[in-house]
Amino acid sequence: MKYLLTVAYRGDGFCGFQFQPDRRTVQGTLTQAFSSLFEGPVAVTGCSRTDSGVHATGARVTVLPVPGAPAIAPAVLPLAVARFLPEDISVLEARQVPDDFHPRYDATGKEYLYRVLNTPVHSPFLRGLVWHVPKRITDDMVTRMQSQACQFIGTHDFTSFMAKGAQTRRYVRTVRSFTVQRVGDEIHFTVSADGFLYNMVRIMTGTLLDLAYGRLDRPVGEILQLRDRTAAGCTAPPDGLYLARVFYSNV
């Protein structure tokens, strides 16, 4: 039986999602926990290779135990595996999927949230969980960032918003929505797309803030057309980034 899980984790204690020998990773930690639960080898496959420090509130992961492993009903899996998991990772939900389901290739889109804390001093409760930007962001700046963010919506070549040196075959993505809103002391950047290039959300967020503070003056539409990473703004740190949702049409 193949399981599709919804997983939450704090990224600041992991060297990213993807397995690396001798490093603490999300994939490695899940593999170890499920191997203990199923008393044998399991294949753990992710939907996205989040970087070190990046969090997830709704990552999707499949787990496939070897044939003959104990049968565990999906409904009880989150609690059953909890005692094998460390404090910074939780399985929120599990369901059964067909054996040919792939959490990455079957995804039709993803949604990320980027959280900026805009207070003069950092909060002791949000260390590692937000990007602390002390300089005041006014309502007018939020409005201007939302207006610029709307230029990301649609199908574009996002080369300007990809980390230099990243490997990919295709630079075109479709951004479906991008909202910038104040939530208490924070500014939340929420972006949904069919897929993302490497560091794309962090560079989009950094660019919107650079535009708001007047450190950049070229509008987003022009930066997109230049297809040049140096035309865009800074890469926001991983701390504020959350993989929030993964969309599928077949489950």
Place this chain on the structure above:
Amino acid sequence: MKYLLTVAYRGDGFCGFQFQPDRRTVQGTLTQAFSSLFEGPVAVTGCSRTDSGVHATGARVTVLPVPGAPAIAPAVLPLAVARFLPEDISVLEARQVPDDFHPRYDATGKEYLYRVLNTPVHSPFLRGLVWHVPKRITDDMVTRMQSQACQFIGTHDFTSFMAKGAQTRRYVRTVRSFTVQRVGDEIHFTVSADGFLYNMVRIMTGTLLDLAYGRLDRPVGEILQLRDRTAAGCTAPPDGLYLARVFYSNV
């Protein structure tokens, strides 16, 4: 110049507020930071001796440097002291107060928040910050807890809701408000009073949950009248407790 500060801290890294030799405390940490900032001894006085593990979002503390210490404008104090403070404590605000102001004796009341996380599995983002209660709390249970909580409101002898063995001269307190509400996946217990006995909020919260789950059947009004700690429910753990506000009439 005497300063009145608003301070936030994560309680799980401190052995409570009050200074203890060789222990990491909030008072000790603040004293050290302000001694460095003012380059000499300072008197740090708190409004409340929160226990180990208890948090604050709005604690009030006074700082009195010795005569001749560098003069620092209150408006810049939060940022100035930030570089001497560890990550789990922040000074949010500072103002000048008269030399005879006392943050504890001049307080006319306090407000505490208690956060219960009601999800099947714990959240990796809320470890140490909530009491995780996995068994489902229905809307009907929230309504019944709010109804019981209203019986706390007014002036009562709170002996039943004080930790056994605690020392005090007076067991009467006036609870001004008590709300129980669902906030997303959490239940928030918010209580305001002229003062609190030792462990009072934690025992009130534990009792309301015990009543909701049917582990106790005596209503709050009767438990108050008995003046007997054993008549009340469990003491909720420190993790979920926040000192939220301190009220003064003279500043």
